[in-house]
Amino acid sequence: MCFYYAITKKGINALVKGKIIRNDQLSLFDEKYIVNGFDHPFMPVITDESPESINFLKWGFLPSTIDSVEQANDFLGKYNTLNAKSEEVNSSHLYEESFYNRRCLVLCSGFFEWRKVKKEKVPYYISLKDDEMFVFAGIWNETTDGRGHKTRTFSVLTIEANELMAKVHNTKIRMPLILSPDDAQKWLQKGLDKETLNSLLKPIPSEKLKAHTIKKFLPAQAKNLNTSDIIAYYSYPEIFGLMSEQETML
Numbered sequence: 001m002c003f004y005y006a007i008t009k010k011g012i013n014a015l016v017k018g019k020i021i022r023n024d025q026l027s028l029f030d031e032k033y034i035v036n037g038f039d040h041p042f043m044p045v046i047t048d049e050s051p052e053s054i055n056f057l058k059w060g061f062l063p064s065t066i067d068s069v070e071q072a073n074d075f076l077g078k079y080n081t082l083n084a085k086s087e088e089v090n091s092s093h094l095y096e097e098s099f100y101n102r103r104c105l106v107l108c109s110g111f112f113e114w115r116k117v118k119k120e121k122v123p124y125y126i127s128l129k130d131d132e133m134f135v136f137a138g139i140w141n142e143t144t145d146g147r148g149h150k151t152r153t154f155s156v157l158t159i160e161a162n163e164l165m166a167k168v169h170n171t172k173i174r175m176p177l178i179l180s181p182d183d184a185q186k187w188l189q190k191g192l193d194k195e196t197l198n199s200l201l202k203p204i205p206s207e208k209l210k211a212h213t214i215k216k217f218l219p220a221q222a223k224n225l226n227t228s229d230i231i232a233y234y235s236y237p238e239i240f241g242l243m244s245e246q247e248t249m250l
Contacts, residue, residue: 001083001169002136002156002176003037004222005111006125006231007044011132018181020046020105020135021054028054033230034112035059036222037082045154046105047140048188057104057140061155063094066143072151084139084155086177086201090194095155098139099197104154105135105184110231111176112214113169120239124168125231126211135184137177137200157201164206178204213240 008031015021029044042056061081066072084092089099110127128134140154157177161168165175179187183200186192215234217225 001113001158001172001174002111003082004219005035005136005176006033006109007031007035007107008033008109008133011109011128011130014130014132014181015107015135018184020181020184021107025054029056029107033226033228034217034222036219038219039222040076043154044107045138045140046107046135046188047152048103048190051188054107055152057152057154059156060153061095061098061139061141062143062151062153064141064143068145072143081153081155083158083176085174086137086157086159089139089157090197095139098141100192100194102140102142103187104138104140105179105187106138106154106156107133108136109133113165113175114171115168116171117236117239120236122236122239123214123216124211125214126165126168126209128208129210135179137179137184137187159201159203162203162206162209164209164211165203168211175203177201180204 009026016023035041035043037059040058040060042058044054045057047055059082060076062072062075066075084095089095110125112123112125114121114123137157138154140152142150142152144150158174159177161173161175166173169175187200212233213236214231217230
């Protein structure tokens with residue numbers, strides 16, 4: 001699962017070289033060391049409709065039948081659509097049409113997950129080993145209210161965890177679907193068939209990721225924790241015993 005992530009502006013070479021973003025587009029969004037999905041924020045996203053642009057979509061997928069703020073809030077209060085299981089999107093009444101016709105890339109620098117150790121839940125920060133910015137695979141949709149105002153929303157696809165993430169997220173054994181720049185380009189192409197799309201639904205290799213423990217925080221505190229401190233390494237000797245820093249970093 002993925003309900004919290006970070007987006008910073010360092011390490012953009014891979015996405016620039018892969019023609020996912022341009023250097024001049026960095027000024028369009030602010031750095032956020034923690035994004036709380038349950039706040040349903042508007043985040044920088046690249047859609048298949050306008051792959052050369054960065055747009056701001058609301059995190060929390062809404063069905064097209066939603067036609068008011070009240071309905072939207074009610075739906076998001078009842079259903080968690082921050083994530084969508086990649087194994088189910090091609091047959092889901094809610095997600096199927098977007099899977100085939102409205103795909104997007106969610107800009108990201110790292111994400112947060114919790115590991116169950118003994119009776120504790122320990123937070124980890126996970127990023128690429130080279131600290132480059134990357135993208136989640138997403139799907140998006142558009143709703144229109146009674147006044148004609150349009151809102152676009154998105155969901156991050158998840159996949160069965162790779163070996164590293166199975167150690168970190170050891171209760172759900174899942175992770176967000178991270179795309180390489182080449183696969184990200186394919187993801188945005190129109191008219192892809194089911195076989196081609198399914199070939200992109202695979203976890204990133206463990207050796208491309210790293211993870212380390214961070215200080216515990218409450219989701220309600222997220223807005224006040226938007227500094228690099230939240231993703232800094234934090235030791236838990238009372239949980240991990242005498243394990244070294246290196247041993248508590250995966």
